[in-house]
Amino acid sequence: MPDKLRPRILWTVLGISVIAALGVWSLLFSLEGRSALSLTVFDVGQADAIFFETPDRYQVLIDGGGDARILQKLGSAMPFWDRKIDLLILTHPHADHVGGLVDVLKRYRVGAVIESNANYGTAEYAEWQKLKKEKNIVSYSAILGMRVGVGRYTRVRILSPFSPMNEVSLKNPHDANVTALVYFGASKFLLMGDAEDKIERGILARGINPRANMLKVGHHGSRTSSSEAFLAAVSPEVSVISAGRKNRYGHPHQEILDRLVAYSQQVFRTDRDGDVTISSDGRSITTATAK
Numbered sequence: 001m002p003d004k005l006r007p008r009i010l011w012t013v014l015g016i017s018v019i020a021a022l023g024v025w026s027l028l029f030s031l032e033g034r035s036a037l038s039l040t041v042f043d044v045g046q047a048d049a050i051f052f053e054t055p056d057r058y059q060v061l062i063d064g065g066g067d068a069r070i071l072q073k074l075g076s077a078m079p080f081w082d083r084k085i086d087l088l089i090l091t092h093p094h095a096d097h098v099g100g101l102v103d104v105l106k107r108y109r110v111g112a113v114i115e116s117n118a119n120y121g122t123a124e125y126a127e128w129q130k131l132k133k134e135k136n137i138v139s140y141s142a143i144l145g146m147r148v149g150v151g152r153y154t155r156v157r158i159l160s161p162f163s164p165m166n167e168v169s170l171k172n173p174h175d176a177n178v179t180a181l182v183y184f185g186a187s188k189f190l191l192m193g194d195a196e197d198k199i200e201r202g203i204l205a206r207g208i209n210p211r212a213n214m215l216k217v218g219h220h221g222s223r224t225s226s227s228e229a230f231l232a233a234v235s236p237e238v239s240v241i242s243a244g245r246k247n248r249y250g251h252p253h254q255e256i257l258d259r260l261v262a263y264s265q266q267v268f269r270t271d272r273d274g275d276v277t278i279s280s281d282g283r284s285i286t287t288a289t290a291k
Helices: 069-077 095-107 123-134 197-204 228-234 254-263
Strands: 010-013 016-020 035-040 050-053 059-062 083-089 111-116 140-143 146-149 155-161 179-184 187-191 214-216 238-241 266-269 274-282 285-289
Touching: 016 214, 050 069, 059 197, 069 095, 069 254, 083 095, 111 179, 155 197, 197 228, 238 274, 266 285
Parallel strands: 059 083, 083 111, 111 140, 187 214, 214 238, 238 266
Antiparallel strands: 010 016, 010 146, 035 050, 035 274, 050 059, 146 155, 155 179, 179 187, 274 285
16 A cells, blocks of 8 residues: 555554554444454564554564564565565663664664663664664654554554653663553453563553453563463463573573463463464454464
C-alpha cells in the first residue's frame, strides 16, 4: 500500500492524544474475513528481537538483537521490496537489544520509535541516537498509560516504565524497561523485554491486569524475573524464552523453566526451537516453530 494511503496511528499518553505520522485504531471492529496477526520471536542468539505484522500490513519490531543477524530475519519475514517498518520499540539500551537496531536504521525507513530515552553511555546506544537524529525519526518516551494504535485492528499498551525516564541516568537500565501489551481482538501478547521482578511487582501493585495469551518471558529466563505471583497473574497459554545456545549466563535457569511449566500450557525456547511464531485470528492463537 503506498505510504500516502496508509492510515495514521493514534497515540494516547495519560489522556493526551498525540497524532504521529501513522494510523488510527478503533475499539469496536469485526475480524470477519480478515487474515491473522502474526508475531515472531526471532532466534538471534543471546538477545531479543520480536516482529509482528497486523492484518492491515503494519509492521512493528521490538528490539533488534545484538548484531546484523536481524537483517536476515527481517528479510525472511517481509517482502524483499519492503523497506519500511512502521514502529520500532526499544525495551532498553543494552547491546543485545539495541545493537541490531542500528543496522535496521541504516537499511529501513522507520515511522516512529518508542523507548525510555534514559541515558546510557555505550557506543551502540550513541550510534542509535546519532542515526535517529540524522534520519529525523521521532522518538516517543514510553510511560505507563501510553496507548498506540497500529492500523485499524491492533493496539499496544505500555505498562512500564512507571514514571518519565527521559535523560535519567540509571545504574541498571532494566529499571526503565519498556514493557508492552499487544491487543488484537480477544488475543493479548505480553512482551517483557528484560523486565525484572521490580517491574513485575510494580505492575501488580498498580492493579494492572497482565493476563495474556502469550508471554515473552522477561530477561531470557533469568532468576531476576518471572516471579510466581506474576506468572499466576499472566497465566499464559504460550510462553517464549529468547536465549542463545550454551550461553555463558546459563539462561534460561532451570527453576524458571520449572515455574513456567506450572503456570503456562506451552513453553518454547529460541535456543532449542528456533524462531517461534504465534498467530491470532482475534479469537484464539496457534504456534509454529522453525524446528
